[in-house]
Amino acid sequence: MILPGDLTGEDVAREFPGWDISKGTGGLWYARLRGSDPPTMASGEDPTDLRDEIRRKRAGSAGMTGTGTVAEAGAGVCRMCQGADPRVTTPLQCLLPEGESRFIARSPRFVAMPTFGCFVPGYILVVPRVHVLSFGLLSHQSLAEASDLVERLCERISAVYGMPVLGFEYGNNVPGGRRVEHAHWHLLPSTADLADWLDARLAGYAAGGLAGLPADSESSYIAVRDQRGRMTVYPVPNETSQRIRLRRAVAALDPRVDPGAWDFEDARFPDLIHRTVRDLAVTSLDGCP
Numbered sequence: 001m002i003l004p005g006d007l008t009g010e011d012v013a014r015e016f017p018g019w020d021i022s023k024g025t026g027g028l029w030y031a032r033l034r035g036s037d038p039p040t041m042a043s044g045e046d047p048t049d050l051r052d053e054i055r056r057k058r059a060g061s062a063g064m065t066g067t068g069t070v071a072e073a074g075a076g077v078c079r080m081c082q083g084a085d086p087r088v089t090t091p092l093q094c095l096l097p098e099g100e101s102r103f104i105a106r107s108p109r110f111v112a113m114p115t116f117g118c119f120v121p122g123y124i125l126v127v128p129r130v131h132v133l134s135f136g137l138l139s140h141q142s143l144a145e146a147s148d149l150v151e152r153l154c155e156r157i158s159a160v161y162g163m164p165v166l167g168f169e170y171g172n173n174v175p176g177g178r179r180v181e182h183a184h185w186h187l188l189p190s191t192a193d194l195a196d197w198l199d200a201r202l203a204g205y206a207a208g209g210l211a212g213l214p215a216d217s218e219s220s221y222i223a224v225r226d227q228r229g230r231m232t233v234y235p236v237p238n239e240t241s242q243r244i245r246l247r248r249a250v251a252a253l254d255p256r257v258d259p260g261a262w263d264f265e266d267a268r269f270p271d272l273i274h275r276t277v278r279d280l281a282v283t284s285l286d287g288c289p
Contacts, residue, residue, distance in 0.1 A: 080182030084111045084129045092116065095270045096277060104280045107149050109142050115186070117247065118272040119257045121279060122157045123188035126150060134171030134183045136213035136221065143210045146185070150210070150225070153187055160279050163189035164227030166250070171213065171221045174240050186246070192253035194246070195224045195232050201244070204234040222246065 082088045086103070092113065093102045104124050105112040115125045126149060132138060135146065154165040167187045175181055198204060207213065207223070209231050214221050222234040222244065236243065251257040261269075 078131055078182050080127050080180060080184060081131050083113060084127045086111075092273070095273055100277060102277065104277070105149060105153060107145055109145050110149055112149065112153055112187075114273045114276040116273075117261075117263065118269045118276055119251060119261050120188055120190060120254065121272050121275045122161050123186070123272070124153065124157075124276065124280070126153065126185040126187060128183050132183050133173045133175065133181060133217075134213070134220070135169055135185060135210055135223075136171050136215050137173065137217060138183070140211065143213070147210045150185065150187065151229075154229075156280060157187060157189050161189040164191065166190045166192055166194060166227055167225035168194055168246055168250075169223045170236075170242055170244075170246055171223060172236075172240075172242060173217050173220045174238055176240050188250075190250065190254050191227070192250045193226075194250055194253065195226045195230075197249055197253060198222065198224065198232075198234055198244075202234040202236070204232045207231040207233045 079090070083090050083092060083102075086101075086106075090102070096102060102113045103111050104114070109129055110126055111129065112124050112126045115123055117123075126146065128135070128138060128142065128146075130138075130142075135143065138146065150167065154167070157163075157165045165187055166189075167185060169183070169185050171183070195204075202222070204224075212231060213223055213233065214235070218238060220236050220238045222236055224232050224234075226232070247263070248259075251261060252259040
């Protein structure tokens, strides 16, 4: 087998026609493992750096996953569903040392893990294990569990980094046209005043925590939990395209972040992913896997 580090531009053009070589070839090893189209990886990745990792993952994948699955989401596959499944070794997991879990916390219905595009340490996502488009569409029981988990995580993040915690979600309830069609709640230590920024652009209203999120699949929303724990909901058009990029806004509002590094596809910050996992101990609630 020829490893991705051995590929020339001509090899890539022949084996993966249509692939933009300027995106790098670091992600092609996932395609080689799965026989699928290559995922989009961070620009400038050096595939030669992945040779030993490729061999190790191939040799140990069955032991790591229980199913021998090294996964990269393709057409029709939800990458958040894969990410929430501890049996699956995801691209995020492959960035971490052997034996180190990507999960920051787990509860019966949710997991928390670092995000690709982790532009500050401590930036995590809370993800439902069940496939759903937004938190507002979850059951009351699930939202109560999520609320408890979010509050615990906010306390943990604030204690570790000595900063208040910002939370937000783009609750787009229209399938199609988005890169990630699975509910995920962002949490990060930041002084970015996202609610104030949105107030200048949208009409919002106060909500009583996650339980106050819109539960109508015919409507979409943006929700912000500010650094004081106050929740504001901003109704947005119920359409596939997202008119406001929340990560872009937060990156621009946080003085520590390069405003151009907001897109998780282009800037993944593996070093900060490592740091986040190290800083925030894994917590399993109620003995769940």
